[in-house]
Amino acid sequence: MTSPYEEAPLLRLEGVRQGYGAREVLRGVSLELYPGEVLGVVGESGSGKSTLLRVLYLELPAEGRYTLGQPGLEGLNLLALDPYRRLEVRQRHLALVRQHAHEALRMGFSSLANVAEPLLLLGERRYGQAATRALAALEEADFPTERADEPPRVLSGGLRQRVQLARAIAARPAVLLLDEPTTGLDLLVQARVLDTLRALKGRLGLSMILVSHDLGVVRALADRILVLLEGEVVEAGLADQVLEDPQHPYTQDLVQARL
Amino acid sequence: MILEVAELEKRFFLHRLAREVVAFRGLSFQLAPGAFLLLAGPNGAGKSSLLRCLYRTYRPTAGRIRYRSLRGWLELAAAPDRLVLALRREELGYVSQFLDPRPRQTALEVVAEPLLWQGVEESVARRRAAEMLEAVGLRPELWAAYPTPVAGGARQKVNLARSLIRPYRLLLLDEPSASLDQEARAALRAWLGRLKQEGTAMIGIFHHPEDVAGLVDATLFLEGPYVAEPSAPGAAG
Numbered sequence A: 001m002t003s004p005y006e007e008a009p010l011l012r013l014e015g016v017r018q019g020y021g022a023r024e025v026l027r028g029v030s031l032e033l034y035p036g037e038v039l040g041v042v043g044e045s046g047s048g049k050s051t052l053l054r055v056l057y058l059e060l061p062a063e064g065r066y067t068l069g070q071p072g073l074e075g076l077n078l079l080a081l082d083p084y085r086r087l088e089v090r091q092r093h094l095a096l097v098r099q100h101a102h103e104a105l106r107m108g109f110s111s112l113a114n115v116a117e118p119l120l121l122l123g124e125r126r127y128g129q130a131a132t133r134a135l136a137a138l139e140e141a142d143f144p145t146e147r148a149d150e151p152p153r154v155l156s157g158g159l160r161q162r163v164q165l166a167r168a169i170a171a172r173p174a175v176l177l178l179d180e181p182t183t184g185l186d187l188l189v190q191a192r193v194l195d196t197l198r199a200l201k202g203r204l205g206l207s208m209i210l211v212s213h214d215l216g217v218v219r220a221l222a223d224r225i226l227v228l229l230e231g232e233v234v235e236a237g238l239a240d241q242v243l244e245d246p247q248h249p250y251t252q253d254l255v256q257a258r259l
Numbered sequence B: 001m002i003l004e005v006a007e008l009e010k011r012f013f014l015h016r017l018a019r020e021v022v023a024f025r026g027l028s029f030q031l032a033p034g035a036f037l038l039l040a041g042p043n044g045a046g047k048s049s050l051l052r053c054l055y056r057t058y059r060p061t062a063g064r065i066r067y068r069s070l071r072g073w074l075e076l077a078a079a080p081d082r083l084v085l086a087l088r089r090e091e092l093g094y095v096s097q098f099l100d101p102r103p104r105q106t107a108l109e110v111v112a113e114p115l116l117w118q119g120v121e122e123s124v125a126r127r128r129a130a131e132m133l134e135a136v137g138l139r140p141e142l143w144a145a146y147p148t149p150v151a152g153g154a155r156q157k158v159n160l161a162r163s164l165i166r167p168y169r170l171l172l173l174d175e176p177s178a179s180l181d182q183e184a185r186a187a188l189r190a191w192l193g194r195l196k197q198e199g200t201a202m203i204g205i206f207h208h209p210e211d212v213a214g215l216v217d218a219t220l221f222l223e224g225p226y227v228a229e230p231s232a233p234g235a236a237g
């Protein structure tokens, strides 16, 4: 069918496979992310969600095709780049908020330094300038900026996630990847972090891929949802459709389990 | 015409129960701009499911939904998800009896939000949101409250104000007046009349005829409920 609607994806994965040793964890994953949208990825523990994000973050090698519709990268398969170019693409275009803040932050450095670091890596020469931008990012992440000199080590889980978020958005990535950004936080804190993410989506028009096993979290943010089962996409659709008219037996179970 | 529905059908396959539920089948009708189609029929006849198929919250299982959008004619039943999202943003509206839970957003923010998506400046959006809340009769002291924990009637006013703050080409109404008081129902009736004059096509479910007095151009009776049928062999997966 021809459609009067043409739109180029910002990110495209085609037939991506990844395994740890002989075990295949991603078994031919294809997906598209469009500018300004939030794509939710759900699936049970071990379905490959984190692995998928690490492939998208160019942190794990994988087979298949991965393209970003960014100036200078058109048509380039990022999975085939040499490690140096890969790092460059990651730093310039991608950001990942990890489930465990300690995997992403330097726990002993000040929060401000944590957020300023990627800016310095990207070529900001003046520390004062980087610090100013870092402070602005902390504010955007709803971090109490008067505490910017404290290291993540002494902060609560919710505030650590805000430092991670500030670090991730400081350099305005093309794609923000979020791995269970609210898991492990208590409910109220979780709700506040979701508020911040929603505000960022509205204000900055950030494009995000949000991984969570919590359908409520995904429902609160996602425009479209993709369901991963044992490394395969078994369902993809509009967020309300996947939640209210799930097609695949596994998705039906997942939705049912939530009620 | 703005909408041409042909032989539309919706079935649910409940895999774990190995059961198939027919919400409705064989529905055909057409709708002109500015026309109002009332859906009638007993509980479980498939009225809500039909609206949800048109909004694509449900995936139709057979049939066609030809819709004339601002972009031209298109097949809604098979339109790509991204196109459906764009249509919802720009021209397709759905108002139900319930407000999606919107934690920690004030009534004014909830109502103004659709305008912000369209790029309307914040101060303008808030002023128009206040006008809408006034039109549906929400007491001003609730404008800065969080609607989610508020009682049903007030919450529904917020929901309505949010839904009706911008124009649509096609508006789907699933019992929007169910929990409203007299005053709010009259305001809704007046508002729908205005939309109709502006050319908005509407399909609605209303249980009180006075809520749509003078608006209805045609009524579609859904006859269900259809009996549950056992799945075809092998369909249970």
Ligand SMILES: Nc1ncnc2c1ncn2[C@@H]1O[C@H](COP(=O)(O)OP(=O)(O)OP(=O)(O)O)[C@@H](O)[C@H]1O
Residues within 6 Å of the ligand: A020, A025, A043, A044, A045, A046, A047, A048, A049, A050, A051, A052, A213
């Ligand atoms: N570094 C690794 N080495 C070997 N196997 C791994 C490694 N990381 C993940 N796996 C395996 O790959 C599979 C997918 O793991 P992954 O972490 O991607 O799942 P997930 O969907 O993120 O799960 P969770 O919801 O528990 O975070 C699991 O079986 C896991 O044991």
Ligand SMILES: Nc1ncnc2c1ncn2[C@@H]1O[C@H](COP(=O)(O)OP(=O)(O)OP(=O)(O)O)[C@@H](O)[C@H]1O
Residues within 6 Å of the ligand: A244, A245, B012, B021, B022, B023, B024, B041, B042, B043, B044, B045, B046, B047, B048, B049, B050, B225
């Ligand atoms: N998401 C769903 N999953 C499974 N079955 C559904 C779903 N939604 C509706 N149904 C079934 O489809 C049939 C039609 O329901 P629907 O809600 O469309 O009827 P209705 O005419 O709106 O009824 P009412 O007047 O009670 O609102 C019912 O048998 C219902 O149980």
Ligand SMILES: [Mg+2]
Residues within 6 Å of the ligand: A049, A050, A051, A179
């Ligand atoms: Mg994981």
Ligand SMILES: [Mg+2]
Residues within 6 Å of the ligand: B047, B048, B049
């Ligand atoms: Mg109904």
